[in-house]
Each structure stands twice: as structure tokens, then as C-alpha cells.
Amino acid sequence: GQCILVCPVGALAERDDTETVIDYLYDPHIITVFQFAPAVRVALGEAFRMPAGANVEGQIVTALKQLGADVVLDTNFTADLVIMEEGTELLRRIETGGRLPMFTSCCPGWVSFAEKNYPEILPHISTTRSPQQCFGAMAKTYLAEGMGLDCKKMRVVSIMPCTAKKEEARRPEFVRDGIPDVDVVLTTREFARLLEREGIDLAGLAPSAYDNPWMGDYSGAAAIFGTTGGVMEAALRTVCKVLTGRELETVEFQPLRGREEIREAEVDLKNGLPVVKVAVAHSLKAARQMAETARRGESAYQFIEVMACPGGCMGGGGQPRSKKAYQASWRERQNALYAIDRQRPVRQSHNNPLIEKIYDDFLGQPNSHKAHDLLHTTYRERKRTIKHTMKEIWQEIEAR
Ligand code: SF4
Numbered sequence: 001g002q003c004i005l006v007c008p009v010g011a012l013a014e015r016d017d018t019e020t021v022i023d024y025l026y027d028p029h030i031i032t033v034f035q036f037a038p039a040v041r042v043a044l045g046e047a048f049r050m051p052a053g054a055n056v057e058g059q060i061v062t063a064l065k066q067l068g069a070d071v072v073l074d075t076n077f078t079a080d081l082v083i084m085e086e087g088t089e090l091l092r093r094i095e096t097g098g099r100l101p102m103f104t105s106c107c108p109g110w111v112s113f114a115e116k117n118y119p120e121i122l123p124h125i126s127t128t129r130s131p132q133q134c135f136g137a138m139a140k141t142y143l144a145e146g147m148g149l150d151c152k153k154m155r156v157v158s159i160m161p162c163t164a165k166k167e168e169a170r171r172p173e174f175v176r177d178g179i180p181d182v183d184v185v186l187t188t189r190e191f192a193r194l195l196e197r198e199g200i201d202l203a204g205l206a207p208s209a210y211d212n213p214w215m216g217d218y219s220g221a222a223a224i225f226g227t228t229g230g231v232m233e234a235a236l237r238t239v240c241k242v243l244t245g246r247e248l249e250t251v252e253f254q255p256l257r258g259r260e261e262i263r264e265a266e267v268d269l270k271n272g273l274p275v276v277k278v279a280v281a282h283s284l285k286a287a288r289q290m291a292e293t294a295r296r297g298e299s300a301y302q303f304i305e306v307m308a309c310p311g312g313c314m315g316g317g318g319q320p321r322s323k324k325a326y327q328a329s330w331r332e333r334q335n336a337l338y339a340i341d342r343q344r345p346v347r348q349s350h351n352n353p354l355i356e357k358i359y360d361d362f363l364g365q366p367n368s369h370k371a372h373d374l375l376h377t378t379y380r381e382r383k384r385t386i387k388h389t390m391k392e393i394w395q396e397i398e399a400r
Contacts, residue, residue, distance in 0.1 A: 015166060018194045020184045024155045025068045031149055033071040034064050035135045036159035038079060039226030039313035040188050042336040043161065046329060047192035047320040048202040053332030055340060058207020060159075063200050065208060071143075073210060075158070076218030078134040079225040079234070081358065082106060083349035085375050086128040087238045088366040090303055099123045101279075101294055101301045104231050106130040108168035109308030109317075110287055111379065118291040119381035127376040131225065132158050132165055133174050136181025137374040138215060142362045146214045155183040159191045161226070161316030164308070173377045187318025219352045220251075220341030227334045228282035228312035229256040229263065232305040236267060236278070237348045243269050251347050257338075261286040261310075264301070282307040 024030050045054035057074075064072045090102050105111060105126040114121060129137070135158070140151040158165060162185075168174070169182040186194065195202060210216030221237050224230030233253045240248050255265040261283050267276040279301045281290045287306045293299045309316045314333040322329060346352055363371045387393045 016190060017166070017184050017186055018190050018197070021157055021186060021194065024157065024184070029153060031070045031154045032068075033073065033139045033143070033154055033156050034069045034159065035073055035075045035078075035132070035139075035156065036060055036191075037075045037132065037161055037165075037226065037313060038223055038230075038337065039161040039316060039319065039333070040159050040191075042226065042314060042333045042340075043319045043329070044188050044192060044202065046322060047189070048195075050203050051332070052329035053334075053336035055336050056202060056207075058209065059202050059205040061208040061210060062205045063195055063202055066200055066205075067194075067198060069157075071147075071212060073135070073139075073143075073212055073215045074218055075131045075135050076222040076225070077215045077352075077354060078131040078138060079106075079222035080219055080349035080352045080355050081134050081138070081375065082128055082131050082225075083221060083231075083234050083238050084355060084359075084366045085134075085371060086126045087235050087242065087349075089126055089128060090235070090239060091242060092367065094302065101299045101304050102126055103290070103294070104235075104303075104305045105377075106225070106231060107164075107307045107309075107313075109162070109164040109284075110306045112164065112167065112382070113284060113287060113308060114291060115379055115382040116384060117288075118295055119383055121291055121294045122379040122381070124294055125379060127372075127378065129174070129375055129377050130165075130168065131222075132160060132185075133168065133181055133377070134375050135215070136169070136174065137176075138358070140176075140179060140181060141374060142358060143212075143214050145362075147212075151179060156181065158182050158185045159188065160185050161188050161313045161319045162309075163187060163317045165318075171377075188316075189318055189320055192320060213354075214358075215354065217352060217354045218344070219349050219355075220344035220347035221349045222352075223340040223344065224337050226313045226337045228307050228310075229253075229258075229280045229305065230312065230337065231307075232256055232278055232280050232303070234349060235303070235305075236276075238350045239276075240267065240269060241348065241350060243273060244271055247348065256280050259311075262289065276303065277301045278303045278305075280305045282312055283310045284308055 041057040045056045103125045136156045144151040166185045174181045221234035262281050264279040
């Protein structure tokens with residue numbers, strides 16, 4: 001049966017998809033490819049009596065291998081790819097007088113909120129797909145080619161901090177020739193339940209490394225996608241390099257860190273370039289405020305990061321929850337993500353050698369025709385209107 005849980009973010013429901021994943025794992029004809037989001041690794045341990053913020057990335061790889069996963073890779077890799085595509089898109093908009101401010105697009109909670117409530121601002125949202133969807137698209141093309149796999153036999157399984165990612169994966173925009181880029185999404189909580197059912201105690205596992213040279217390495221910039229402010233910080237590291245030709249001396253943007261629902265920063269690129277004004281917003285209340293000012297044409301910013309969940313994905317609606325330790329684990333998870341960033345040998349997306357490789361071998365340039373085809377999308381108004389007849393209701397259901 002299916003278990004419906006109430007999502008703390010609001011209007012979204014959590015479907016239990018663990019049975020589907022078990023079916024995939026036990027089918028010898030299916031090749032399973034797993035990805036997990038930046039925020040999952042600093043929260044899953046809490047479901048196995050580990051301290052808040054414990055980084056269990058290597059244990060997740062081991063656990064998935066024990067479950068029988070064929071390929072285990074990291075959404076962090078495609079977070080780096082998103083920065084390349086979204087950063088390039090921002091620069092193009094600035095240079096060509098395109099729609100500004102540009103909003104980030106990696107949070108499907110925010111995207112569907114905008115589609116339902118603020119259709120006027122949809123042209124302001126970056127067309128770059130989220131890291132989850134970029135991963136699916138790359139797995140079934142680039143990875144399939146690289147490993148010599150039949151994409152029809154592949155099933156991409158995501159482990160996400162998020163209930164809205166399930167709905168995102170089902171969008172018709174993300175199905176090509178009848179094949180979805182991402183086949184099924186488990187929340188962090190569902191993944192914890194799956195491990196418990198299979199008798200795997202995460203806390204007792206030794207860590208393993210990714211075993212794949214295509215999509216298994218990431219920069220510190222990708223790691224911080226899991227916290228509010230992280231996508232903006234990651235983007236600025238790359239945008240500044242592209243605009244000035246120099247790496248930033250300090251890659252950490254303190255004004256963008258912290259807890260206020262809306263935070264802002266001015267980035268002085270020097271070299272006679274104009275100052276870039278950016279903002280970070282988390283929670284739907286802050287999202288609404290940003291959308292309202294953009295709709296009125298009164299936004300003071302060029303680039304705005306929006307995350308629907310308080311705290312960003314680390315506080316996502318699908319993460320382990322503990323009433324007693326909720327606020328404390330928020331801080332610990334964020335510190336853990338910042339620590340991963342500091343420990344990475346490469347801290348900028350454009351310096352990830354696997355990102356250079358994917359453009360050299362497969363995509364060409366950021367925003368190339370192929371990149372647009374596989375890594376970008378469109379949005380549509382989904383404003384709810386009152387229906388008066390059954391015929392109108394059926395017409396809407398069919399149009400979905
Ligand atoms: Fe999902 Fe929340 Fe992250 Fe948005 S902020 S992607 S809704 S977990």
C-alpha cells in the first residue's frame with residue numbers, strides 16, 4: 001500500500017516509493033543508477049542515532065552497494081554543471097539586456113509556487129534544470145554512452161531531501177521519447193526506512209568511494225547547494241572568474257551566510273565593471289516577497305536565490321525530523337556542508353576536472369545547443385481556476 005505523509009513545507013504529499021526501488025534492485029535486467037543530493041549526506045545519519053551533521057556520504061555509497069545498486073554517483077556533480085549553465089545564462093542576460101532579476105530554478109517547491117501564483121515572473125526564472133534533472137539527463141545520455149549501457153534498461157533513482165522532487169521528476173518536460181530522465185525519487189526518510197527494512201545499519205558501515213570516472217567528483221561549491229545561500233555563493237565563485245578572468249581571493253561570502261529569511265550582498269568586481277546586487281531568500285514567505293517586488297518591476301537585484309524550505313534543502317520536507325533537536329540539527333547540518341566545502345581540493349565548479357571533461361567530450365560549451373536540449377527547460381502557468389462542471393474538471397486533468 002501507499003503511505004501518505006503530510007509535508008511540512010505545505011501543499012505537497014509524500015508518496016512512499018520504496019517498493020518501486022526494491023523491484024528495480026531485484027530485477028536482473030535493470031541497471032540501477034543512484035544519485036543523492038548535497039543535503040542528504042549531512043542528515044541521514046540522524047535516522048541511525050548518529051550526531052546531527054555527521055557526513056555519511058561514504059556510508060551511503062557502501063549502503064547502496066550492499067543493496068545491489070549497479071552505479072552510485074553524486075548529484076553534487078550536476079550541481080557543478082548547473083552553476084556552469086546558470087552562471088552563463090546570467091551573464092548573457094546581463095550582457096544582452098535580458099530579463100532581470102534572474103531567479104534560481106533548482107528548487108521545484110519554488111518553481112511550482114511561482115507557476116501557480118506568479119506566472120508573470122516565469123521569464124525571470126533561470127531555464128537551467130535542477131541538479132536532480134540534469135543528473136537524470138546526463139545519466140541516460142553521457143553516462144550511457146560512456147559505459148556502453150542501454151538507456152532503456154537504466155533506472156535513475158534519486159535520494160532527495162524533498163517531497164517536491166517527486167513531482168518534478170514526473171513533469172512531461174523531463175521525459176524524452178517516453179523515457180523519464182529520473183525514474184523514481186526517495187526522500188531521505190524513505191531511504192532510511194528502506195535501509196532499516198533491508199537490515200542495513202548505516203552507523204556500522206565503512207565508507208566507500210564512487211567507482212565511476214564520469215559523474216562522481218564535485219567541488220566545494222556544489223556541496224553547499226544543500227544550504228540556503230549556497231547556490232548563490234557557488235554561482236558567484238564562477239561568475240566572478242568569468243567576468244574578471246581572476247579567481248576570487250576569498251571564496252566565502254559571509255553576508256550570504258546566516259539565518260535571516262532574506263539576505264543580500266553587493267559584489268564589486270572592480271575592473272570598471274558594475275556592482276552586482278544579489279539576494280538569497282528561503283521560506284515561501286520570503287519567496288512571495290521576492291516575487292511580488294519582481295512582478296512590480298521594483299526588484300533591486302540582478303540575481304536571486306530562492307529555496308522554499310526554511311534553511312534550504314538541509315531543512316527539506318523529506319529530511320529526518322526530530323522535534324527536540326530540530327533547530328540544533330539545522331545549525332549542525334549547515335556547518336557540516338560548509339566543512340565539506342572547505343575540505344574539497346577544488347572549491348569552484350568551473351575547476352572541477354570532470355566538468356571540463358563533460359564539456360570537452362560531450363556538451364561543447366555552456367549554453368550550447370546540446371546543453372540547451374538536455375539541461376534547460378520551460379515553465380508554464382498553472383494558476384488554479386474554479387471549475388463549475390465535471391467536464392471542466394476532466395479537461396484540466398487530461399491537460400496535466
Ligand atoms: Fe526541495 Fe525544499 Fe530543497 Fe526546495 S528547498 S529543493 S522544496 S528540499
